[in-house]
Amino acid sequence: MNLANKITVARIMLIPFFFLFLQTYPAWLTEHIHTFGFINTYGLYIATAIFIVAAATDKLDGYIARKYNMITNIGKLLDPLADKLLISVALIMLVQKHMLPSWVAFIIIAREIIITALRIVASSKKIALAADHYGKLKLVLQVVAIVAVLLDNYPFQFVVDIRIDYIIMLAAVVITIYSGYNYIRNNYIQLELNR
Structure with a gap:
């Protein structure tokens, strides 16, 4: 797997972290595990930073693939899939959070x-x-x-x-x-x- 494809895979792997940090966790959980309280307080900002980094890698992997002739069939499949997953998860989470x-x-x-x-x-x-x-x-x-x-x-x-x-x-x-x-x-x- 070349560098451009690794960046694309990394973008996909950031999506679950974006999802977890954008959640609102119940009080019974935050009282017992302080990490979830931290996420409830700062998770939105961390999730936003993760989303920005993930979205920025779209340009980076495309640039690397074109510049260093790393365009592959797996890259052609994964790159648009990563974009669609990231955008779809973000929209669904924004709807869930009203x-x-x-x-x-x-x-x-x-x-x-x-x-x-x-x-x-x-x-x-x-x-x-x-x-x-x-x-x-x-x-x-x-x-x-x-x-x-x-x-x-x-x-x-x-x-x-x-x-x-x-x-x-x-x-x-x-x-x-x-x-x-x-x-x-x-x-x-x-x-x-x-x-």
Whole structure:
């Protein structure tokens, strides 16, 4: 396994830690095990840092793979999977913590399932469907929006009374929908020609 793939695997391995630090643990547990009390107090900040590090490694592994010619089939499979897992877990946790409406998570996760299904169909026909720049923009906006929501609109709350984190998340939802539509539209003809 090359360095780029190891970084991708490390990103996947950070997801359970993100999940554990974002949990709220019950009082009976925090009274007996002080570690859980620490997590209840500081876990959100640690989880946010883990999420930022995990999201940043997406650019790093891609850069290393391209620069040092380390692009592999396993990397092509694991890299988008790592992104989808990280974003999906983050959205589900934000919904569980009542920091985000469930419809936002539903739209973003549903888009990923639909596009993944389309890629599987294409792959079965030996067709490679390339990601476009809207897909990359979508991921960047999703990461920024999730971080903003995790930080509960900090530091924007000191500047304006508007929930900037929700505006960024709404922009992420819009570009998510558009990028999905654009991806299906651009690749539909290619799939039809290869029926």
